Amino acid sequence: MDNSENRKGRERSLKILNTLQDLIANFAIVTAYLFLVNQVILRKQHKNLPSSYQLKLQVGFMAGILGIILMVFTVKMNGTYVDFRQIAIILAAMFGGIIPAVLSGLIIGGVRLLAFGEVTTPTIVAAANTLVIAMMLGMIGRSSMSFWSKWTWSLLVCSVMTSAVFVINTGYNGMMTSAVYITMMALGGVFTAYLNEFLIKAKAQFEKIEREATVDYLTGLNNHRTFDERYQSLLQSATEKNECLSIALVDIDFFKRVNDQYGHGNGDLVLKQLGEILMKTTRSFDTVSRNGGEEFSVIMYDTPHKHSLQIAERLRHAVSRHRFRLNDGRTIPLTVSIGVATYPDTERELLLDDADKALYAAKLGGRNTVCSNQTSQI
Missing domain, CATH: 3.30.70.270 (Reverse transcriptase/Diguanylate cyclase domain)
Structure with a gap:
């Protein structure tokens, strides 16, 4: 009896440890992506907003790749597999609005439909949901709302839309999956939003220091x-x-x-x-x-x-x-x-x-x- 309880305890601990490892891996992937976009793709852009269609396409493509990677590194919670793919679409929308968001949604939805198992009604519904979410997030991203308001509404849209898909595809069992998904998106979303805001502020501060080192503070001419x-x-x-x-x-x-x-x-x-x-x-x-x-x-x-x-x-x-x-x-x-x-x-x-x-x-x-x-x- 004691051995059985000990074994179950170890199994629970192992499951928790595996979940934490999966979460850490996903957070590390998102962190690497944010640094890549901020420091490489948008390094010369003021306030991290792409100024050309070419840059917007680059951001959308990179977010699509991020979404694919996040789908590979799924997180298992309470027997349910969920992932952070929609975090990638939120980031694309935040960085560039509708164009990057829709592009990343098309990439993620297409790969989900064609490369992750058979094409079935649930996978078609999931892929279509990804595209609809991408369009909605793109409109939120280009709005005049504050940074945290955009993130709050984006996470809310992802949670409601995806939870509805879980219920449509799996019925009552989707309620538990939805709860797990909402919990995970809340954790991942807040972490990503905070890190994104930190990097934007750090970049702005660096640009200010760099500008003050080369430009006369009073006239704006070269110093x-x-x-x-x-x-x-x-x-x-x-x-x-x-x-x-x-x-x-x-x-x-x-x-x-x-x-x-x-x-x-x-x-x-x-x-x-x-x-x-x-x-x-x-x-x-x-x-x-x-x-x-x-x-x-x-x-x-x-x-x-x-x-x-x-x-x-x-x-x-x-x-x-x-x-x-x-x-x-x-x-x-x-x-x-x-x-x-x-x-x-x-x-x-x-x-x-x-x-x-x-x-x-x-x-x-x-x-x-x-x-x-x-x-x-x-």
Whole structure:
């Protein structure tokens, strides 16, 4: 008697252990998929949303493969075999809406119908249910609901629809299967949702740190670090290809007066507006940076000295015509001084210093002017 009870106890413990192992295996598979999608397929996408049909198809295909793998690694609970295949469809819907969700549903439903046993009425019903769920989840995924609301509704749809299929296919016995399935989907769904949210937030934080390391926080232009990297790279390229590289250093005239008279808040507002003017006035392939304080720079690749002076004069003129807005609605006029130097007219080692000397000459010459390192001013 005791041996029989011990044996039954060991069998129950073994069943629980096997179930836990199956659950852990499924969670590991889902975790690997989330890292793959976030860090490989959507690594350059803002907020993890695919921006093209090609990426949406990739997400849908990968979710379909995930669903197939999850069908292989079924979980046995209370004598019933269930799986996480619909978690894959939820993820596809969350990442890209209807297109990935339907594609993953077609893949999972097709493989379930053709590769997992004979084609019978229950398997046809199950495959059709998968496709219907995929369309419903796709609509939920593209809605404006909050992240957790989408997950809650998605899990509810999967639970209701699939439980109905269990009852249709197996009658009263499907009630127990439905209870097991709902329990498992609740566990797996919450785990996957939490992990997905964590990865999205981590990616957003990493992008923020990466952006702050390369972009000036105030103007949105390249910061000094990015300027230096870009300058060295373009200078090396110009040397190897025997092409021109011009640089214009731009400095706001009497900027200290702006801070002293109107406050640093208005000074920051002026800097932001100047950054916008520089971006609008320069060419799309020019490198515009805020080097620090009120000093900006424009790197002009493959631009001869005469042409770079014309661009600098256009910048100066655009600033002198602009009325800079203050926080209280008033506007003030400002001017800039600009110094320009060009490689190979100037030795590469002296290029930045000579541009700085030209800027100094523009300041001494009365400001609101453009100076070349080759002549006094244009």
